[in-house]
Amino acid sequence: MKNSQYLKQYVQMHPDNKMAWYLLGKEYKKNGQEGKANYCFNQAGGVYEAFEQSKVPSDMLREYEEELLRTAREREKRNGRIRRLLLLVSFLLLVLMPAAAKAPGDGSMMTAVEPEDQAKTVPAADSESSLDLEKAGDSAADTLFTAREAGGGGAASASGLAGLLGSGGGKVPSLTAVLGMQRSGKWLLWKERLPVAYTLERNENGRTTIQSYDAAACACKPPDVGALADRGAEWQQRQEQLAALWSALNSFRAAKGRMPESLGELTGNFPGNWMAGTTPLMERAFAPLKAEAERKAAQGADGLDAPGGDSGAAPGAAPSAGNGGAEMPFLSQPLAILVDKQKHRLAVTSGGIIIRSYEVGLGGTRTPEGSFVITDKVVNPNGHDNGEFGSRGMQLSDTNYAIHGTNEPESVGKDESLGCIRMKRRDIEELFDLVPKGTKVQIAGGGLLPDVTQGSENPFSLKAAGNQTNPRKQYHWLN
Incomplete structure (x- = not known):
């Protein structure tokens, strides 16, 4: 179990290391944790296929694993020395601190x-x-x-x-x-x-x-706490808007190899509706966020994961103000979707923070596991807001699977679909506005998400922009 802990720390720091994911999966499998093992094997991608189907000497795997574990242990030792130093500084601050004041x-x-x-x-x-x-x-x-x-x-x-x-x-x-x-x-x-x-x-x-x-x-x-709590709630709403815009910039750049010229290029007619709409804050924030993204790109930063900081920042880490005093999003990691089939949960995440968590309907083994990307965002699929796909649909990569609404809301929480992910109308419409086209989606067997529902009394919504219907296509998702 200790090896699993070190390998887990390693993949958290190096999520693109497919070999590390594979080795972590082997550790979980050895410990009887099949669900976690399968998730790691999915992350390993082609490495899993290559090593499982070939005769790789066991000593080669062991040598690679020992090197990863050595790196992780050394990092833990360094972190331990830093924590001890911080505790010492904390103690000195408390000793030297003036007497407490009365509030x-x-x-x-x-x-x-x-x-x-x-x-x-x-x-x-x-x-x-x-x-x-x-x-x-x-x-x-x-x-x-x-x-x-x-x-x-x-x-x-x-x-x-x-x-x-x-x-x-x-x-x-x-x-x-x-x-x-x-x-x-x-x-x-x-x-x-x-x-x-x-x-x-x-x-x-x-x-x-x-x-x-x-x-x-x-x-x-x-x-x-009164007014301070109200202002805190307003700050949270602002951060969700900034996170949605930052993620849209990230997705557009990944697909096009350049930044959008204007906010309108993110909110055009289908299929140019990277975002479902805008807000006044997004209109003001577009130029400075774009400038910050371009500044990072000019410095050779890989991706837009953490504005004002490096892409390896801790989940939920927030930057200082960028160039020109622009407000940067606290939710600095691009938005992603994680589906837990066992718990019938769909979560919107930013790094290690769950922003929303919804109950969903699935298809059991008919719902595929793996990594996908939202390629189409469609209002009223097939021309209806009350049909089998409800009022919103988001296609998963080049497949017949989608996240969409349903005209059978009682099926949410059950395995009654042919493989798609069903959501209640209120939930799918909020999700549609919150995550941009190009958002990464991970579907896994189970044990990944907490058993909590995180909705909002005031759902996230954008002022619709452009025509987001697609009358030229008849969708045949596996509902």
Whole structure:
């Protein structure tokens, strides 16, 4: 099991290493974890076929595996030394910290001194903050919102202070509000209206006050979160819009080998409807996001996975402001779809964060497993919004399978389709607007997603642009 852990760490850092995926699958299979093994073998692609169908000497495989394990163990040792150093720094901060101040409403607070010139040089240890640069003409313009794992280190950790206070290219906002995401297995859950976990407020003297809003964590009575929670919810909505646009840019560039000339090139008539529509924020953000993407391309960066940072950034990592102070998406990894056949779940993910999770109808063994790409996004397939494919359809690669609506909503959660993925009308229409054409889709046997449904009382929706019907084609998906 220890080898599985090291190999898992390795493929997380090197997801394109097909051989590593194959070796991890062999470890899972040896441990009797067939579902996980099959998923890894799917990721291994041609390597699995080549090695399973040929007589490869076992010592060759063992030598390769030992090299990967050695690399993973060395990385873990380095990370361990870094963690110990951060703990030591945290301890020194607590020892040298001025006495705690009393918060309004008897909320427990602690204060740390952070000189202004130091904030410009402290590295963002985990890159876990995201600038909200909307200039509203009030104090909201000086507020930074971000999201982190609830209870994942807290405000008192040295890495947390460095990441939050040292972000923004040297311009430190007067107030940073941290929203708390719950963890379920390896996933962080991006739920509607994430709670405010704590805030960090800096005064003119460079002194930072940390206020917890978790009564259980601080054993205190926090002040009313009120308007701050509302602004946090607005920030989340903005981040979903930016993530959808960033993913569309990523998909368009991957398919065309260039960036779109205008937002209209992403929102044209079928089949040019990479995005289902726009929002005012997307219209303002298109030019700076495109410029940031082009800047990365000019520097030789491979892909658009993490604006303002490298493509190997941790899931959900957020960059500082890009050129010209553009707002970059907190959900910096391109949106992807993961389908868990065992749990009848379809999730929209960004790195290690689940943004949405829906119940779906499947076809059991008739639903294929593997990797696909959304190639067509169609409104009212075959000219109907109440037919067998419902009001929306998204074809999976060059196949007869699709993610679509249904006129049999009672079949959702069951294995009654001929292989396609069925969704309720409200869910498919939100998914259609959220993910662009070119989005990667992974269908796996099971055990990949938590057994939770993450919808929204206010579904993600875009102002429709262009004609997204396709009357020239009769779709024959395996409903």
